[in-house]
Amino acid sequence: MKLLFKQRFFSWLDSYDIFDEAGNTVYTVEGKMSFGHCLHVLDAWGNHVATLKEKVFTWMPKFEIYLNDNYAGSVEKELSFLKPRYQIDFRGWSVEGDFMEWDYLVKNGTGLTVAAVTKELFHMTDTYSIEVSDPQDALCALMLALAIDAEKCSRN
Incomplete structure (x- = not known):
């Protein structure tokens, strides 16, 4: 399964549309005002399915992943040179x-x-x-991609 993750043009907050290979909207991502990144993922029918929250006051950027409002794991940038590295506590990935x-x-x-x-x-x-x-891993893979993109964004 292939997803296209595209940031919306002229958006004040982090907002994305996620399409399948046929161009159908599979998910939308809405950024919320908060201290640190907070992204809510909605399915094609507008149902909330996941949240990504940045932990503030950490040495390296860290993001917590919630699936259906239940804590599922975290992604933390590691100190590294030349090649990005992340400490993943999510599905053993x-x-x-x-x-x-x-x-x-x-x-x-x-x-x-x-x-x-x-x-x-x-x-x-x-x-x-x-x-x-595996199409069942699509939402979780999207959450990791959002965390990495948000971490890169917080550096700029």
Whole structure:
């Protein structure tokens, strides 16, 4: 399954639309006013399905993931050089990125690739492609991509 994660143009808060390969809206992401990033994910029918909250006052950027309002895990940037690294406490997954921080592989505990996140170039806003092996992992892969994008955003 492939998702296209696209930031909305002219949005004061972090807002994204997530489309499937046919161009249908699968999820929308709405940023909320808060101290730190707070993103609410809604399904195609407008039902709240997940939240990403930035923990403030931490040494390195840290984000908590909530699925249906239940704590599911966290993503924390690690101190590293040349290659981004993240401490993932979410589904036993790990994330590896490239030098430019545009492409990521999400792997499960046995080292198999769960998802590949790729930045699409030459778009007016941030646009990512998320290729997921199992469609049931799509929302969770999206949450990791949102956390990494929010972490990069908080550096700028």
